Amino acid sequence: MPTSAGALYDKVRHVIPPIEWPAFSGDIEAILKLKRQRNAVILAHNYQTPEIFHCVADIVGDSLALARRAMEVEADTIVLAGVHFMAETAKLLNPEKTVLIPDTGAGCSLAESITPADVRLMRERFPGVPVVTYVNTSAAVKAESDICCTSGNARAIVESLGVPRVIMLPDEYLAQNIAKETDVEIIAWKGHCEVHELFDAGDIRDLREAHPGVMVLAHPECPPEVVAEADFAGSTAAMSDYVAREKPPRVVLLTECSMSDNVAVAHPDVEFVRPCNLCPHMKRITLPNIREALEHNRHEVTIDPRVAARARRAVERMLAV
Known part of the structure; x- marks a missing residue:
């Protein structure tokens, strides 16, 4: 990555008008310097804005890519430019590292649609049926699960279990779409992505x-x-x-x-x-609050060790498939 904001503008001039660039360049310069000082890396989801995604992020991708790459990080500090469940996943896979999220209000409608108690009730209703949980969930929900999945590997995960039916939580539409691609019976939850x-x-x-x-x-x-x-x-x-x-x-x-x-x-x-819809949670992450997170070690992500051990097992089982 270029080491100055000015050198980066050529990369994004197609999507960021020149008049907007001065509003970003100061924070970009500061963040690039802070990363070197803190031995930090920034992981950014594909839904982050271009000035974050292309100008300060070190690792970019979807949930699966970020989960895989998080395990390879050698830096002392990880800043997760995404939503809270992604920061928790990074912490699960890097328990000894400092993981920061620039805004603790960056949530997810899917993650909020299900609780650990809901998962336990599904297990009671369908005894013996394995629970496949979308990564768009809290660590506490992952801890109640057998294995995680993303939208990119959901079918492979479901079929890897070698069973006739699974419980797939919490995205109803993802479950229905995967059900059309496989012979495995899928029992769905009622969660939806608001976007x-x-x-x-x-x-x-x-x-x-x-x-x-x-x-x-x-x-x-x-x-x-x-x-x-x-x-x-x-x-x-x-x-x-x-x-x-x-x-x-x-x-x-x-x-x-x-x-x-x-x-x-x-x-x-x-x-x-571009008739797209905006995620209000993703847009809570900005250059200024990434900078503040690095300057003040703000909003460190922590997970109860008893929850983390069980949740980590579900994520690692996914990554092993």
């Missing part, structure tokens, strides 16, 4: 009429009728790979707003139609 549940099949038909020839890529947290209407469905990493591989002249990503901006940086010749 992806807003898309509907009519949106896609309107997009095709307004933008002839547009390729529609949908995240599997979208309702099944949206996935059925799309040209391709996959995790944020799979969407990015699709654009890189297929290079569609015109594309729309049915997911969080910043995803299109971040993919567009590497593909300036692709036209991105």
Whole structure:
């Protein structure tokens, strides 16, 4: 990564207008310096804004990529530019490191849709059925689970268990979409992502009429009728790979707003139609509060050791598949 903000602007000029850059450059310079001083790295999810994703992050990706790469981190401090469950996952995999989240209010509607008690009740209702828990959950919920999954590996995880049916929590739409791809019976929960549940099949038909020839890529947290209407469905990493591989002249990503901006940086010749929805939790992470986290060691993530040991086991089982 370039060592100054000025050297970075060429990379993002396609998505950040020149008039906006001065508002970012001072914090970027400070963060780059603080990372060197603190021996820190920044992990950023694909939904972070371009000035974070492309200018201060050291490791970027979807939930699965961040989980895998977190285990390789040699720095003393990890700053998680994402939401709280991601910071907890980083801490689970790096228990001896300092993990910071710039804003403790960066939550997740899926994580908030289920509690450990809910998981225990599902086990009572379906005795002996393994529990597959989406990483978009708290460490306490992961601790009640057998194994975790992401949107990118959910089918592989479900089928790796070698059982006729599983409980899959908490995203109902992801569970329904995976159920169509496998012979394993999937018992779902009623959680939804507040970003992806807003898309509907009519949106896609309107997009095709307004933008002839547009390729529609949908995240599997979208309702099944949206996935059925799309040209391709996959995790944020799979969407990015699709654009890189297929290079569609015109594309729309049915997911969080910043995803299109971040993919567009590497593909300036692709036209991105942007009727996307914004995640208010992801947008709580900003350059100023990343800087403050590094300056003051602010908002350190801690997990009860008894919870962490059980939750870590579920995450490590996922990563072993």
